[in-house]
Amino acid sequence: MFNVLRNSDSAKELVYQGVRLVLVRRVTELQQQWRDYNGLIIDTAIEHEAKAIVEAVRRAKGIESLIPLFINDIQDFPRELVCHTDGFIDTQHQENVAHKTIAINKRLAQIMVKDSSNFDEEIKYKTLGFIYSRNQIFAPFTSRVSRIGYHFPLLSLYYKNEEKTLLKILESLEKQGYIAKTFRDHIHLCKSCDSNYLNFKEICSSCKSADIQARDMIHHFVCAHVAPENDFKTEDGLSCPKCDKHLRHIGIDYDKPSSIFSCNSCANEFQNPEMQASCFDCDTDNTLSELLQKTIGDYSISAHGEQWLFDMQSPLKKQIETSEIDDGTIPISIFKVLLKQEVKRILTTGITSQFVTIQYENAQFKTLNETMQHALKTEIAEIIRSYLLPSDIMTVQDYNLFHIFIPDTKNPYPERIEHIDYNLNKLLNDNIKKEKSPITVTKTALNSNTKIDTLFNYKDLSQC
Amino acid sequence: MLEQLIPEYILYWNAVGIPKFIRVFWYFVLFEFTRYIIIDYVVFAIFSLTKNRRNKCFAQARQALFNENPFVSVIIPGKNEGKHLFKLTKSLDEQTFSNFELIIVDDGSDDETPTIGKNLEQLGLIDKFIRNEMRGGKASAANLALRFSKGKYIVHLDADCSFDRDAIENVLIPFFMDSKIGAVGGNVKVRNYKDSLCAKLQAIEYLKTVSVGRIITSYLGIYKIISGAFGAFKKEAIDAIGGWDIGPGLDGDITVKIRKSGYKVYFEPSAICLTNAPSKFKVLTKQRLRWDKSIIRFRVRKHKDVYFPTANFNWATFFSLTENVFYNVVLDILWWIYIIDIIINYSGSLQFIIPMNFTLYFVMNYVQMSSISLFSERSKEERYLWKYVGLMTLYTGTYLRIVRTAAYYKEFFFKRSFEDPWNPYKSSIQAKRAGL
Incomplete structure (x- = not known):
């Protein structure tokens, strides 16, 4: 049985085997200190209060928002609210709660703390963290409250009336290999408002x-x-x-x-007869072929997803470092080997080679999610590659940082680099608002004294 | 010297004189020569003399057709015909007369026909696709199409046929030549005549019996069968008789019913439809057994009232059925009597009779083929068939006669047509009980 400790007039704390849980009746009772507890217990019969507490906790920034959150079982709330918590508990006889709290917190502790800079990244982080810390299948359930007919733990708090976006997030995570899906159902959505509340009927x-x-x-x-x-x-x-x-x-x-x-x-x-699906929400008549079909699945975190939570190593960076990508660049590690070899060749033959770095800077790029950054990088790489000669070698250090090694040339500024500079500037100026040129092109003539590692020390110009 | 070149049997018949020649070859002289040579050429002579008048009448009727531009329902009942449907819709798309709806009835197909039909309907290539989950037989499928047709005229087609561009136009024109015409038969020819010997012989047969034979009978007002592959009907006429009755042989049956209801029936040779004939003798035998049984079932039994002087007696209908029954059933029996006659009375002269008989039929077939050329609009293409005409003696004179005899025997004594799986048993048994 929990030991009940009263902290103040408005809140009480339960302690069992070192596990500290705090009972919360109103959202206003939630202060910064709730992060000091091992878990929270919603102890109100008022649904909107309970809902406010759930939203305040789960929508808070960072991994702390995934703190164990229980509901006192003397209360009765709809499933759409309960799903975002860790379920009901009996405060008198619930020893398992302590074990469950310990297990969740133990798993949360394994996750590397990350300060996500954009919303998509934050959602990804919390979704994966939620699935991992609960160590169970991330399973949606049927719900008339949801426009698509399915309600998702945690994510439905973020995407009220935007369930199609929610599904896209999950599709994206699955596509990137962070989660694995088990088929549950197909749903059909209105072409106009994405609602699943449809009346299927036969018509003349x-x-x-x-x-x-x-x-x-x-x-x-x-x-x-x-x-x-x-x-x-x-x-x-x-x-x-x-x-x-x-x-x-x-x-x-x-x-x-x-x-x-x-x-x-x-x-x-x-x-x-023809079949028609009339939307109850927006009165649009859809033919069956016009309906948007989506797949609903049960999700589990993959090893790749877990790894991402543990070390936060960007798959993009990993990809760049470990494999050749299909845009005409080579891995940076191989690039460095070739560069060292070139320096040795210069030492013996006296030839001249050039090293060029192209970096584009803009704060807007930094806010792009990883997928968008990858797409941008691929596109820019293709453009650069189109101007280079087959003997030129290119690598990518980051999504906005490219290095080119031009062997055996005496021209310190080859014409093709001018073209790249001009055209990339034009392209980026046409698409982003910025007064000064977003492209920085740095040229270095390689000689026998060149220190390879110094060539790759670049600061993040987007902060400028 | 000249005598040495002429076969002995010819010299023999030259020597015995005409009376004995007629006595021995009475069957050929009285029936075959009269019907297929004399009448054909007499009718052709009359046809030639009246050609201008007929052409003028046809042109006026054509103008009347396009002035009125009546709405027509093209109906195609069938089972497992899905594979032909797309080609058929393309063939109909090319028609010079285009004010028609296309209704396909699927009579309980067990292949891809329902899927194909529904798709074509969704694509707008078919106006109405109706499927019966349970097979009811061709008559029921045709009646179902008739129930939902909205046209003033009904054109009944088989799905595996293709049509000349003006086929539908031409099959409708006779309705504007004579308001008493209630049904018009199209000219069905064999498309696959190069496939096999069996198909080639049928192509010749169709030219003789279907094309030319029907021109003659139509001219004489005794045209007796509107082919199910291509025929047109006045909606009011076909509604009045309640549509098609149970087959096999429903196309001949409905022609008689239309005649009995007071309408004229006409054959239009310029309304050309091409169909695939059986390319194997085994399949052909089954088909002919079915067709020949229907002569006994419908012409002899069901419509026997035509032969008696009842209130609705009509000479044209009487002659139509009499000609049909006489040239098929009676002559078939007479042929066997002729064989017995020859065996009993002239067994010693068989070495002269048999080759002479073959010679007579051989020559007659070529003379007949010449009359076909006179009528046919495709005579150049049909020259391909000339070298096979000699085999028609064996084909029509022996093979088809044996098949016909077997069919008449089975139908006359055992009513075997009611057991034919061509029609579902559930319907056939009821028709048999009702004496239809």
Whole structure:
């Protein structure tokens, strides 16, 4: 049983085997000190208060927001709120809570603290951190509150009415290999508002009215007459309009080989009605092919995702360092080897080679997420590569930092470097707002005394 | 010297004189020569004399057709015909007459036909695609199409056919030549005549019996069968008779029904449709057994009232069916009597009779082929078939006659057409009980 310690009039603390949990009744009770506890317990019957507490904690910045958060089980809240917490606890007899709290905090402690500079990065960090620290499947559940029909732990707090973006985040994480998905369901969303609250109905293929009626067709065996059931109906039952015979027994006298729809609006008769999905939220009529199909899955963190949490090493940097990329650059490690070799060659042959560094600077670039930075880097690399000769060697140190090694040239500023400088400046000036040139081109003539490592010491110009 | 070059059997028949020649070859002289040579050439002579008048009448009717531009329903009932549908829609797209809706009825197909049909309907290549999950037979599928057709005229097609560009236009024109015409048959020819010997012989047969034969019977007012592959009907006429009845042989049956309801039936040779004929004799035998059984079932049994002087008696209908039954059933029986006659009375002269018979039929077939050339609009292409005409003696004179005899026997004594899987058992058994 927890030992109850009263700290103040408004809050009380529970301690069990060294685990300190604080009971919170109102969001205003949440102060900076809550980060000092091992966990929080929501202890209010008022739903909006509980919701405010959940949002205040979970939407706080940094890994502390993933602190164990429980609800006193004497309360009853909707699943859409509970899913963002670690569940209900019995404050009197819940020894497992202490163990659960310890386990979560232990895992949280393994995650490297990171000060995310942009929102996407923060979401990625917290999502992966949440899945890892809870050590369980990240499973959405069906919910009418959500526009897409599925509610996600943690993420739904951030993307109210923007569930499509939420799904994109998860797709992106999956695509990058941070999480693995197990198929759960397909959902179909309105083309206009992304809502899943759709009314599927059969409509007339001619006038698009939903006022249609299906009727059975009757085939009278003996005379081969086929028509809708209405044609056969008489006061006495069914009678064939072709041969006037009474139809008594299905399977013997007649059968019903198919059905046909008739439209009460335009009298069109057809067998294959069109399907329409009308959105309850925005009244848009969608044909089935217009609906946006998305996949819902259960997610688990991958080894790659865990590694990212532990050391925060950017996959982009890792990629640049370990493998050749498909934009005509080589890994920096190989580049350095070649450069050292060139210096030795200069020593023996007396030839001249040039080393050029191209860096583009802008604070806007820094705020781009990793994917965008990678895309930008690839595009710029392709442009630079298009001006270089096959004998020129290029590497990428960072998304905005390129090094080019031009062997065996006496020209300290080759014409192709001028072209690169001019065209990149023009391209970036056309797309970003900045008064001074965003491109810095530095040239160094290699000689036998060149210290290789000094060539790569560059400061982050975007802070300038 | 000259006598040495002439075969002995020819010299023999030259020596015995005409009376004995007629006595021995009475079957050929009385029936075959009269019907297929004399009548063909007499009708052709009349045709030639009236050509200008007919052309003028046809042109006026054509103008009337385009002035009225009636809405037409093209209906295609069938089972497992999906593979032909796209080609068919393309063939119909090329038609000079275009004011028609296209209705396809899928009679319980168990292949990809439903998918193909629905797709073509969604693409707008078919106006209405109706599927019966349970197969009901061709008549029920045609009646279903008829129920949902909105045209003033109904054009019934088979899915595996293709058409001359003016085929639909030409099949509709006769309705504007005579308001009493209730149905018009198209001219069905064999498309795959180069496939096999079997197909080649059928191509010749179709030219003789379908093309020329129907021109003659139509001219004489006794045209008896509108092919299911290509025929047009006045909607009011076909509605009045309740559409198609259970087959096999429903196309011949509906022609008689239209005749009996007071309408004229016409054959339009310029409305050309090409179809694939069976390329194997085994398949052909099955098809012909089915067709020949239907003569007994419909012409002899179901419509026997045509032969009696009832209130609705009509001479044209009487002659139409009588000609049909006579030249098929009666002559078939007479042929066997002829064989017995020869065996009993002239067994000693068989070495002269058999080669002479073959010679007579050989010559007649070529003379007949000449009359076909006179009528045909594709005579140049059909010259390819001339070298096979000699085999027609064996094909029509022996093979088809044996098949026909077997069919008549089975149908007359055992009503085997009601057991034909071509029609579902559930319908056939009911039709048999009802005596249809």
